[in-house]
Amino acid sequence: MKWFTALRRRPIAGYAVVVIALALVGVAYSTLSSGGDPAEAAAAKDASQQDIAKGKEIFDQTCATCHGLNGEGTKTGPSLIGVGAAAVDFQVSTGRMPAMNPGAQMPRKKPVIQGEQVNQLAAYVASLGGGPAVPSSDQSDPKSGNVQLGSQLFMANCAQCHNFAGSGGALTEGKYAPSLKESSPTQIYEAMLTGPQSMPVFNDSTLKPEQKRAIIAYVTQTRSEVNPGGNGLGRIGPVSEGLVGWLAGIGLLVLAAMWITARQREQ
Amino acid sequence: MTDDNEKNTGGAEPNGTGNGSGNGHGGRRPRRVIGTPAPAESHRLLSQEREHEEEPDIERAGIHPRPEKSARRAEKIVALFFTLAFLAGIAFIVAYWVLGVHSPEKTRISNIGLGATLTIALLAIACGAVVWVRRIMPEYEVVQERHPLNSTPEEKKAFAKYFYSNADDSGFTKRPLLRRTMMLAMAPLGLLPIVLLRDTGPMPKNKLRHTVWKTGTRLVIDGTNAPIKASEFDSPGGIITVIPEGYEDNLDELAKATVLLIKMRPEELELPADKQNWTVDGIIAYSKICTHVGCPAALYEQQTHHILCPCHQSTFDARKAAKVIFGPAGHPLPMLPITTDAEGYLVAQSDFHEPVGPSFWERGSVKS
Amino acid sequence: MSTGTTGNKALNGVGNYIDDRFHVAEGLKRNLKKVFPDHWSFMLGEIALYSFIILLLTGVFLTLFFNPSMQDVVYHGAYSKLNGMKMSQAYESTLKISFDVRGGLLIRQIHHWAAVIMFASMLVHMLRVFFTGAFRKPREINWVIGVVMLTLVMVEGLFGYSLPDDLLSGMGLRIFEGVLLSIPVVGTYLQMFLFGGEFPGHDIIPRLYSLHILLIPGILLALVGAHFMILWHQKHTQWPGKGRTDQNVIGGPMYPAFMAKTGAYFFFTFGVIGLLSTFAQINPIWLYGPFTPTSISAGSQPDFYMGFLEGVLRIFPAWEFTIAGHYTVTLSVLIPALLILGAIFTVLGVYPFVEAWITGDKQEHHVLDRPRNNATRTAFGAFGITVYGLFWLCGSNDILAEKLDISLYSTTWFFRVAIFVLPVLMFIAVRRICLGLQRRDREMLAHGYESGIIKRLPSGEFIEVHKPVSEEIRAHVEGKKVIPALPGGESDANGVPAPGSKGPLGKLRRRLNRAYVENDISLSGIESHGDGHGGHEELESHGERERELTRD
Secondary structure, three states: OHHHHHHHOOOHHHHHHHHHHHHHHHHHHHHHOOOOOOOOOOOOOOOOHHHHHHHHHHHHHHOHHHHOOOOOOOOOOOOOOOOHHHHHHHHHHOOOOOOOOOOOOOOOOOOOOOOHHHHHHHHHHHHHHOOOOOOOOOOOOHHHOOHHHHHHHHHHHOHHHHOOOOOOEEOOOOOEEOOOOOOOHHHHHHHHHHOOOOOOEOOOOOOOHHHHHHHHHHHHHHHHOOOOOOEOHHHOOHHHHHHHHHHHHHHHHHHHHHHHHOOOOOO | OOOOOOOOOOOOOOOOOOOOOOOOOOOOOOOOOOOOOOOOOOOOOOOOOOOOOOOOOOOOOOEEOOOHHHHHHHHHHHHHHHHHHHHHHHHHHHHHHHOOOOOHHHHHHHHHHHHHHHHHHHHHHHHHHHHHHHHHOOEEOEEEEOOOOOOOHHHHHHHHHHHHHHHHHHOOOOOHHHHHHHHHHHHHHHHHHHHHHHHHOOOOOOHHHOOOOOOOOEEEEOOOOOEOEOOOOOOOOEEEEEEEOOOOOOHHHHHHHOEEEEEOOHHHOOOOHHHHHHOEOOEEEEEOEOOOOOOEOOEEEOOOOEEEOOOOOOEEEHHHOOEEEEOOOOOOOOEEOEEEOOOOEEEEOOOOOOOOOOOOHHHOOOOO | OOOOOOOOHHHHHHHHHHHHHHOOHHHHHHHHOOEEOOOHHHHHHHHHHHHHHHHHHHHHHHHOOOOOOOOEEEOOOOOHHHOOOEEEHHHHHHHHHHHHOOOHHHHHHHHHHHHHHHHHHHHHHHHHHHHOOOOOOOOHHHHHHHHHHHHHHHHHHHHHHHOOOEHHHHHHHHHHHHHHHHOOOOHHHHHHHHHOOOOOOOOHHHHHHHHHHHHHHHHHHHHHHHHHHHHHHHOOOEOOOOOOOOOEEEEEEHHHHHHHHHHHHHHHHHHHHHHHHHHEOOOOHHHHOEOOOOOOOOOOOOOHHHHHHHHHHHHOOOOEEEEOOOEEEEHHHHHHHHHHHHHHHHHHHHHHHHHHHHHOOOOOOOEOOOHHHOHHHHHHHHHHHHHHHHHHHHOOHHHHHHHHOOOHHHHHHHHHHHHHHHHHHHHHHHHHHHHHHHHHHHHHHHHOEEEEEEEEOOOOOEEEEEEOOOHHHHHHHHOOOOOOOOOOOOEOOOOOEOOOOOHHHHHHHHHHHHHHHOOOOOOOOOOOOOOOOOOHHHHHHOHHHHHHHHOO
16 A cells, blocks of 8 residues: 555645546536426327316326316416317426416426326316317428428527527526427427417417428527537527636636746745 | 936945946946945845855955855756756647647647646746846846936026027027918828828718618528518517528628517517518518617517517617617617518518618718 | 856857947947846736737738628628528628638637737726825826827727627717717717718718728827836836835846746736637637617627627616707717717826825826725725726626616616715725724734744743744835825914915815825834744834824
8 A cells, every 4th residue: 555655645645536536526516406307298189078078087186176176267376268279288298287386487397197198188178168279290290391491490589498409597586588408399289379478379370380390490409509619608609608618717826826927835 | 418426435335336437437427336224234135134154355345145055956946947848848849840730629738738737847947047136146236326307596597598599590589470371281281191191082962861771672581592481480479580682691681780689479469550560460671770879779578578689788679679778879770661472472562761870970960 | 156157259250240340339238237126016008019019910811811801792601500691701701700711710719819918908907006105206108198099909809809890889980979979069060971871871880990090000000109208217116115215216126036937927928818719718709799779689899898888878867859859869878978978088198197186296206105005095096996886886786787687777777876975985994994004014023923822921821922024024014105295384373374275176185185185194214122922012102103093
């Protein structure tokens, strides 16, 4: 062990320990912290009476307290009459509903109701008053979207809230336009179609399905494309760049200056 | 420049320059070197406990060479850094040749390859140089005298005398006609550059007061250029960005003419009397150009009916003719009066009834 | 080294050749011997200088490929997502540099990161000069040159990142246009002349290009040269310390030590900028898309050095009125964009002269002030930093609101209140902290420092042994210069006011001088008498001094 003890006495030993410790903490954190799995919205299917009945059961248990026994709405939840299966599919598959705490806005979280149950719930709510249906996977398939058109449409109608790369942005009074990192193509379609919470509505006659596909293509391509210049710094623009420039850039240079001019230990 | 005066401690120290320039240079004052504190104490400025292996007679005042052993070790470290820099430099050239671009993925690899090799080369040179200075070059604590920056009263007097007497000689001071006409001659030349700038742009005239919207101009969707039927734009809470038909590529006109089309339920609107018939079934059109400093005021909160500009947070109430409810915008977004044409497509009734965009001096007040 | 080098033939030959024509031997030796004091805080200005050089080098590279034209083209290139889209040639050529030129993206990023680092380092350098009083006579003109350079660099950066004509920077130009329009009487004319017509027009990018690559760098080069020549002639300032006076400079010679250190620092600056450019993406214009006035992104901010202007525009309430129904005055744009901007740079520029007026100090100063030793100046600096910093933070209030989950309007209101409250609080707090630090210095000079050695007295009491401070530290601390008070009282025995005290301005000057100088603590002539005892016995005999130490 003598060589190790000798190593420990070197002046560089302190720095090495700090670096190793930081690396260990970083690796541990990234392995332990769980990223959420984006929940895929269930494909639309023809609703059967059985589905609607099952859906009503789920509704009565989970939703009626806030949305009323017949979806007519209460003080704590808006009416669901006419929102359509698409709205239900969106809200439930992103985990926003059932809402845990009433707040300025319902955040995306781990979905509680999944799989078949989502379809059943959607079928039931659709039976209450119609509304937009869940888009088929063909309808929302980004592979058939014209990404250049999508870029133009996104910039004109979406970027002002969601930011140029879909990183999200602030609205008023604690509301926000969320990041689009985890949204599936169907969820993006449904959000445009139903206008959840503060988001405006883009119905299929204003933005036709192929135009919605174009926007979805833009979103999915942009979020998966590489950052050729290095780390994307959150893709929020000059604010994070300035932060990094000051902390890393000026920080490192000040440390370098301190090293160059440091008073030396006597030999 | 009088910044080189150095004094000797007197006797015990050789000349600081180390090459015996003493009284050399043909009649000039001898150069002397100072070392502080006074010769009675140690001639070093640093703490008394220092010990050196080198012989004191080689040492020049304020210059303390490093022990040879540690200098040799340091030399190896510096050499290592410089060699690393050399290798990194070669690696850069290789990376340039080998790594192609022409796609984002390849560009990323090229950027990392070129950037990393460049960074390593630069930082290695830096580190090598620093170790060289700190461990091989001597430790310096040299003193240099300052001299007062101002000239002596005699020098100042001499200059003043010379300056004024020669001014008198030139006639400038004694001949006012000469002086004044000289200034007169220069004056227009000074103004020339400003005059020449006139043609950098047109006169504003009425340009800012009008847009290209006219009676019957169709509203088309920005990006698809498709016209909109009122019956199709029927989901309450819907918005879309629209532009005048035919001007899709004209950025200068779009910078004034872009419109935010919003669909509300008719009963939600609270418009003044003169604007009641500017809408179609709850569909209302506002200028998208914020009246603060011109960013697109584009965020729309469906539930509060607020239009929010992302630049400086000016907020407009879409129900109440875009009344300003927060933020620095000075007046509401102008509304575009719309109606439908024979086929049901949304068209403008006329141009805006007031200038769009940021306020300007000649804008004046508008009866809203 | 026992054997010295006497030179080699080639080098001597060159030297003789040059000297025969330019008479350099004496002058060169004098300049190579110039002494530079050694402290890390003196190197901050070098970051700015070296970033500037890096900007010039990378900038030339970029000019070989960039096309400053607003002519529309249809894109077909390496970034397939934008294929078929209409964009200006400026934007297209920037895409080409990023994706079709080897090293192009790297050089672009180095250029942009260097701009960020340059301004940041200029700020830090300016703060160092401010807090140490290095702007005092004879360096006032150099300070003013520095402030002018700061303004020019800010504008240069704004023009530079606007050149690619992308959505984000284009919105910055739109805001610039809006600000121009708000100027009374001449606003619309200025806007038309600068843009060659209505916004966006076809002239702004090529015009900004010529300002960015020719006019402003030219002026900057001249100013940097002047800044340097003044520094060289007057020599660098130094911290107070052993043997250091206003009549000397102590440090290392230019050749070889300082040259090597500053050369190393150039490579450090370049290396750190290179590090950032390799691993941190900056200004990804392909993600922003080409400029169109119909669209905008959430979280649109300018580069950080324009951030405070963005904040001032956000913080303002809606103040607009019309004169006689015909003329509109938009104070919500005019006051922040012109008045506040103008005020900040004016205060910066005139500060040395104002401080000299207040203190009546006409001496040359070559020894720096430790920031704590001039409590009022340091507190004023903290005041200024707080004002600037609050405006800067407010410029990103929407990002703060989103990331930190705060209501957007609350952030605006917070800044509206804080801008008046916080700077004053900071002034008061920092002033008291400085005075407290000075008292602590006094205590240290008198009673030494805690050595970590615990001693047990015969009585059984444990005390910590204090050691007297070293000569160097004593010299450094005692180097404090008392801030000059204006001579004489308000007026002499016959009621004649003292020079400089006449009238309201004179009275103001006296008042300010008093505020500046009051509570000033003397750090000279304090003998060390802390030597191994806890100091309790001392307390009685030095009761007066104790009271002095705690007086407010």
